[in-house]
Amino acid sequence: MENQMLEIIEQQEGETCIALLVGRLDADTVLTFDEWSNRRNEGTLKRIIIDFTNLNYLSSAGLRAILTTNRHAERNSTELVCCGLAGMALQVFQTAGLLPYLTIYPSLKEALEAA
Amino acid sequence: MLPALVEMVSFRAAEFARFSAYARSFSKQAGFQQEVADRVELVVEELALNVAHHGYQDHPGPLAMEIAVETAGIRIRLIDQAPPFDPTAFSLPDISYPDCEAPRCGFGIILIRKMSDSIIYRRDNGRNILEIFIQ
Numbered sequence: 001m002e003n004q005m006l007e008i009i010e011q012q013e014g015e016t017c018i019a020l021l022v023g024r025l026d027a028d029t030v031l032t033f034d035e036w037s038n039r040r041n042e043g044t045l046k047r048i049i050i051d052f053t054n055l056n057y058l059s060s061a062g063l064r065a066i067l068t069t070n071r072h073a074e075r076n077s078t079e080l081v082c083c084g085l086a087g088m089a090l091q092v093f094q095t096a097g098l099l100p101y102l103t104i105y106p107s108l109k110e111a112l113e114a115a
Numbered sequence: 116m117l118p119a120l121v122e123m124v125s126f127r128a129a130e131f132a133r134f135s136a137y138a139r140s141f142s143k144q145a146g147f148q149q150e151v152a153d154r155v156e157l158v159v160e161e162l163a164l165n166v167a168h169h170g171y172q173d174h175p176g177p178l179a180m181e182i183a184v185e186t187a188g189i190r191i192r193l194i195d196q197a198p199p200f201d202p203t204a205f206s207l208p209d210i211s212y213p214d215c216e217a218p219r220c221g222f223g224i225i226l227i228r229k230m231s232d233s234i235i236y237r238r239d240n241g242r243n244i245l246e247i248f249i250q
Contacts, residue, residue: 004136026132026160027128027131027132027160027164028131028132057153057156057157059157059160059161059223059226060161060222060223060225060226061164063222064222087149087150087153088150088153088157091150091153092157092226095225095226095229095230096222096225096226097225
């Protein structure tokens with residue numbers, strides 16, 4: 001059975017926070033993401049990496065939340081990086097025309113190496 | 116079209132997932148690929164939320180969904196009694212990055228329009244009837 005919830009598995013390496021999204025980011029789960037995002041943007045991180053590898057569903061509510069996180073990060077001089085976009089999540093970003101507005105790497109490994 | 120589901124409920128935004136989850140499950144059971152099931156679920160989610168938020172202004176209101184397999188795809192019909200709203204009648208919103216923090220910035224309509232292969236709207240006897248085909 002597919003995961004109907006959103007789990008955010010977080011790992012901090014120095015001033016970089018890596019967040020692995022697992023499950024779904026939609027109107028039903030976006031509050032979980034927003035709470036995490038607000039908490040993360042309160043700090044003094046240099047970099048936030050969001051790993052979409054295990055995200056199996058993304059809707060417009062999720063898109064807005066990610067873009068809002070990006071905007072807040074910019075205000076805090078934090079770099080927001082996305083990686084692991086594939087399948088449905090990639091299709092939604094592409095369809096909405098938002099790929100040019102985000103820093104995206106194919107994998108977490110490449111995102112980490114680009115620091 | 117033989118309806119696989121007809122629901123007429125007092126619908127709130129929080130209940131959108133019943134419609135989108137049913138549409139997804141229906142698509143997968145009918146043997147469609149994951150990519151089609153994803154698009155069906157997404158379009159139903161965006162449409163149901165649109166009806167709840169914009170049509171009924173977050174108050175309860177009836178929403179019915181019919182879904183059926185056709186030769187080359189899935190046909191979905193959504194029927195509500197909100198004020199007239201034709202999502203096919205206007206140009207897609209111009210998404211510019213600085214506006215993306217707006218609570219409603221048009222992503223839902225973009226996804227509905229671009230993820231569907233055809234959308235037909237009509238107003239009939241006080242109801243919005245939206246017919247979507249996805250293949």
